[in-house]
Amino acid sequence: MSGLAEAAGVGGPSGNVGVSGRGVARRDGGRRRSGRRGGDSGTREAILAAARTRFGDYGYDGATIRGIAADAGVDAALVHHFFGTKERLFAAAMQLPILPSELLAAALAAGVRDPDQSLGEHMLRTVLGVWDVAEMRATFLGLLRSALTSEQAAGMLREFATETILGRIAEVAAPGPPGADGQFRAALVASQVLGLALARYVLKIEPVAQASTDDLAAAIGPTIERYLTGEIS
């Protein structure tokens, strides 16, 4: 596991996915809910079921908290109370063990990166650290599988990833007003990272499947760094 994932409280010796005080949220919205039990669970389940249907039918961008609340027969304020943001609700509905935006924020936080590593290598190591946790990897591959077998799921995931991950990477890659260049760079990063997951975990192409984090960081880190900051046209 990477130092970052560890710092963010992701996984641990027991293989469980935990939460630390570093800002990585639990899927139920975090500490805010920790004192409550029992009676709310039927309502929570109804909201999550409505969310899964709405996100599927309308995509991530098109689904609204208001619409999901209406489908679940509750007030929108209750959905906000239970889940906070749309991203958190989506993460809970899809059983994501971590919020991508918070993982990304932790990875980009000042002082986290080893000064000997480029940003590209650091980000790749972060992703590999997440995938080292079995539950994270399983969730990620499950989403990828659903995207490959359903146009609807692919659209939903594209919108979610664009909103919560790629937009932020685009900002990092090309600081300043949002522009096509940053988006292209973020999409290029996504293409290499997704392909690595496919080769390493699904097709299990050797020696990439068995390669160490260090070997992959040395080989692929410079690719991510170039996509983020180098000459690409």
Added chain:
Amino acid sequence: MSGLAEAAGVGGPSGNVGVSGRGVARRDGGRRRSGRRGGDSGTREAILAAARTRFGDYGYDGATIRGIAADAGVDAALVHHFFGTKERLFAAAMQLPILPSELLAAALAAGVRDPDQSLGEHMLRTVLGVWDVAEMRATFLGLLRSALTSEQAAGMLREFATETILGRIAEVAAPGPPGADGQFRAALVASQVLGLALARYVLKIEPVAQASTDDLAAAIGPTIERYLTGEIS
């Protein structure tokens, strides 16, 4: 479509996948069979059905022509007569519109590459040219989909790709006796190429989904070139 795919007779204005004299085989084994029709088709179908089952059950490496012939109730010589090599039989059973090894041979043939393009860029343009043909793209994505939803299919495809594509790329990347370095380079190339397919055609992440071949070649070609020939450790 890339000049290479065109030269190899892949696709055309009608969208059909044709065959030229450049050595890219039809899925029935090519010209050798072109004069025969009718009576053999039941036998051919029985062989293809047996091949699909055997490749699925034993993988690409484990399935033998002899075993497939036995399952189909015919002599192994007849399978060779109909389909030639194991690669051709696999391609026919999986309805691949093209033989990977022959496409690769055509791409690597002397004089085919524009001297202004690196080998990495040339290979990427070749792949993009193949994917520009709807039938090729559909077949490729169908195989990818099956790999993501079935461990068995993933293993079969890994073995097929290793044997017919990655081994040859490894030789090109690291000429000399087969070694881990060439295999690592080939697997890295595969990771970027597979990820590009996922981002461009499945998840449709913009602007990679709509990007021109030239833009992708400029951005990703140097990645492939570095994986093939550059510093990766």
